[in-house]
Amino acid sequence: MLSERESRDFADFQLILEAYQFRGYDKGVWGIYMRLLRMGIRMNHKKIRRLMRKYNLRCPIRKANPYRRMAKAMRTNAVADNMVKREFRQHGPRTILLTDITYIPVRNSYCYLSVITDAYTKQVLAYQFSNSLEVDFVLKTVELLLKNHGMTLNDKTLIHSDQGCHYTSISFRELVRNAGLRQSMSRKGNCWDNAPQESFFGHMKSELKMQAAGWKTPEEASNAIDDWMDYYNNDRYQKGLENLAPNEYYQYTLTGKYPVFMQGAEINLN
DSSP states (O other), rough: OHHHHHHHHHHHHHHHHHHHGGGGGOHHHHHHHHHHHTTEEEEEEHHHHHHHHHOOOOOOOOOOHHHHHHHHHHHSOOOOOOOSOOTTTTTTTEEEEEEEEEEETTEEEEEEEEEEEEETTTOOOEEEESSSTTTTTHHHHHHHHHHHEEEOOTTTTTEOSOOOOHHSSSHHHHHHHTTTEEEEEEOOOOGGGGHHHHHHHHHHHHHHHHHTTTTHHHHHHHHHHHHHHHHHHOOBBGGGGBBBBBHHHHHHHHHOOOOOOGGGGGGOOO
């Protein structure tokens, strides 16, 4: 026969179990405590823990987000001024470079894409696909920019981003500064300050949507993105670029010569 205390513990545990199972979602100690309050029961959280241990009821332990820890470790107070001020296309090619990171769903996980675009020509100048959010792939994007387009940049070139931990990190700031570029950042929580880059990602994901549903591995996603980037730069024509693709438009800005195969269309530019 159960003692009075055992009977009381068992009865209280039944209340804990009811709170734990409410709506079918597991809860931790404080979730149980707050559910019990809504049942009109005030039970000390220490007692809840004791009875859970006694009757072997384990609450779910949510693992710490490694990227949150990473962001905390990388965080600095080095936020650059918003020097772009939404003047994305007022200053010519290679003056305002926009960069950001987006998530790429692959089956039940995510990969990540870092991109740098020219706000004036809308060219993708560099991009890097990664299975991890570590800062290295963002640094690699800048390194690719410098390798492939460094000769076209100058001390007036701005690289504009949000205030994410990758862009305020010491390693990113040093890389940009050593390259002779200037850094600019959107105001906190203001997506409009980098709107063209947000729009770019939106178009990319929309146009890859059908393919993305079938991606089974990061390699499949990476290969599809490689193909789309080539298509975007060379064959995706835009009204805002005089009906040209970004790479064609860049050449047009340098030479003033409209592509020969499009000259008959010049009269319809507007």
